[in-house]
Amino acid sequence: MKSKIKILLLPVLAGIVTISCKQFTDIAEIREVEPLSATVTLTLNLGEAPVPENFNLKLINYNERYEINKTMSASGSVTVEGIIPGIYTITASSEMSADGFTYNYSGSAVNIDIIQEGESITVNVEASKSGALVLKEIYYCGSKTPSGGSYFRDQFYEIYNNSETVQNVRGLCIANINPLTATANLPVWPGDDAANYIYCLAIWQVPNDKDYPLNPGESIIIAQMADDHKKSNLNPNCPVSLLSAEFETYVNTTSIISDNPAINMVMAFWPSSMPQWLVTVFGGAYVIFYPDGPIDPNQYVSPVGRSDKNFKVPIANIVDAVELVGNPNQMQLKRMPTVLDAGAVTVGGTYRAESVARKVKEVKENSRVIYYDTNNSTNDFEVMNPPVIRRNGALAPSWNTWK
Numbered sequence: 001m002k003s004k005i006k007i008l009l010l011p012v013l014a015g016i017v018t019i020s021c022k023q024f025t026d027i028a029e030i031r032e033v034e035p036l037s038a039t040v041t042l043t044l045n046l047g048e049a050p051v052p053e054n055f056n057l058k059l060i061n062y063n064e065r066y067e068i069n070k071t072m073s074a075s076g077s078v079t080v081e082g083i084i085p086g087i088y089t090i091t092a093s094s095e096m097s098a099d100g101f102t103y104n105y106s107g108s109a110v111n112i113d114i115i116q117e118g119e120s121i122t123v124n125v126e127a128s129k130s131g132a133l134v135l136k137e138i139y140y141c142g143s144k145t146p147s148g149g150s151y152f153r154d155q156f157y158e159i160y161n162n163s164e165t166v167q168n169v170r171g172l173c174i175a176n177i178n179p180l181t182a183t184a185n186l187p188v189w190p191g192d193d194a195a196n197y198i199y200c201l202a203i204w205q206v207p208n209d210k211d212y213p214l215n216p217g218e219s220i221i222i223a224q225m226a227d228d229h230k231k232s233n234l235n236p237n238c239p240v241s242l243l244s245a246e247f248e249t250y251v252n253t254t255s256i257i258s259d260n261p262a263i264n265m266v267m268a269f270w271p272s273s274m275p276q277w278l279v280t281v282f283g284g285a286y287v288i289f290y291p292d293g294p295i296d297p298n299q300y301v302s303p304v305g306r307s308d309k310n311f312k313v314p315i316a317n318i319v320d321a322v323e324l325v326g327n328p329n330q331m332q333l334k335r336m337p338t339v340l341d342a343g344a345v346t347v348g349g350t351y352r353a354e355s356v357a358r359k360v361k362e363v364k365e366n367s368r369v370i371y372y373d374t375n376n377s378t379n380d381f382e383v384m385n386p387p388v389i390r391r392n393g394a395l396a397p398s399w400n401t402w403k
Helices: 021-027
Strands: 005-009 029-033 036-045 054-061 066-073 077-083 086-098 101-114 119-129 133-139 156-161 173-177 197-205 219-223 266-269 285-289 311-314 318-323 355-358 360-363 369-371 381-384
Touching (some): 036 086, 036 101, 066 077, 086 119
Parallel strands (some): 036 119
Antiparallel strands (some): 005 029, 101 119, 173 197, 173 285, 197 311, 285 318, 355 381
16 A cells, blocks of 8 residues: 655745734645656667676655655666655666776666656666876855855866876876856757767866876866865865966966966867856856867867857767756756766855865775775765865876975
C-alpha cells in the first residue's frame, strides 16, 4: 500500500492583507497527496567505452528540496516509487576502471514534469575518460570591501594533476562557454554536427614558448590578477593573496593593475570590446582543453539569428569541465553538455568570499590527494569558506621560482 504525503496548501490572496497567526491556521488546509511512480529507461551511447554493471539513478526536485536515489542495471528499466508531484532533474551516473583508464558515465534529463502516475522517462547516457588534469578549485563570486563595496579581481582557477603521470600544460586553454550565466533560453547553433562542440565566449591560453611540466599532486593557479588582494589599495577583506600564481590574465586597463611575477597568458579568443577577463560573479561554465592547432579568432561561429562571436571546440578535446550557477534554484538550467558535466555547483550568491572545490576521494601513501572526477559537479564539489589555493597540500611546480 502506498504511503500518503501531506502537503500544505495556502490559498492565493487577491490583495495584501494582514492576518494573525490564528487566522493563518484557520485558512490553511491539509490535503493528502498520493505519491506517484515513474519508469526510467537508459539509452546508452558509450562509443568504445565498456558497459558498467550498474548505474546510480537520482531524481531531484530542487523546488521542494526532495531527492530519491536508486540503483539500476545498465540494461532494462527501473520503476521509481514515492515521487512527490513536481518538476525533476534526473541523472544517471556510473564509474569503472578498464584498460588503465577511469571511465565516467553520465546522463541527465532536466525540467521533467512528473505529475501523473506511470510516467515514462528516457535518460541518454554517454561515456568519457577522466582527464589527468582537473579544475580543482574555483573562486568566482568575489568579496566585499570594508566599505561594503563589491570586489571581483581576486578570482582564481586552480588546475591539478590528478593522475599518476607527469602532464605538460604548455598550450592548455581555459574558456567560459555560451551562455555566460545560467538560463532557460539556450542559443541554437548551426550545423548538423552542432552537438559535437561547445561554444566559447573567451579563451585564454598558456604560452607555447616552452614546456610547463606538472607532476602528480602539483597544481597551477590561473589568477585574473596575480597580486596580493589583501593590500590596502585593493581589498583588505579579501581572503586570498595570489602573488604565487603561475599565470594571470593580464591586461593593463586601470592603475590598480600591475604586471606581477606570474606568467602572462595569451588572449587567444576575445571578441568583446572590453579586453580584461572580468568573468561573471553569478557563475559561468568553464572548460580546459588542448586545441588541435593555433586558435584563429577570425574562425568564429554565431548562434542562429544572432551576431555574437563564439569559438567552437570539439567536445572530444575537453580535458575537464565545471558548470557553475548563481543559486540553487538554477541547478536545472544546464548549459554544459551532460557528457562533460551532468550536474552543477554554486556558492549560492555573489561577493560571499567563498569558493567551490573538489571533494577528496583518497589519499595515497605519499600524502598525494586524489579528487573525485565523475563529470558531475553536484557530486564532485563542495563550497569552501574561505577560498584556499593549493588546498590539501597540493604543490607548486618547480619552474615557479617566485612561489
